[in-house]
Amino acid sequence: MAEFERSLIRERTQAGQMAARARGRLGGRPKSVNENRIASASTLYKDGKMSINQICETVKISRTTFYRDLKAKAA
Numbered sequence: 001m002a003e004f005e006r007s008l009i010r011e012r013t014q015a016g017q018m019a020a021r022a023r024g025r026l027g028g029r030p031k032s033v034n035e036n037r038i039a040s041a042s043t044l045y046k047d048g049k050m051s052i053n054q055i056c057e058t059v060k061i062s063r064t065t066f067y068r069d070l071k072a073k074a075a
């Protein structure tokens with residue numbers, strides 16, 4: 001009985017997610033950094049006049065985010 005109830009819940013959840021996607025909703029945590037900040041950071045990095053810490057403080061992103069996006073653009 002419990003397995004049957006679980007399968008019903010799973011089906012309803014999946015149907016709700018599909019309906020939300022059809023309406024344009026994606027779900028998940030929203031991105032905290034937009035493309036403008038990333039582009040600004042990469043431009044400052046290419047100039048070579050500022051340190052990584054200065055770039056991150058100026059653009060208001062973390063070092064981890066900076067390096068993740070830098071790696072993603074290189075790939």
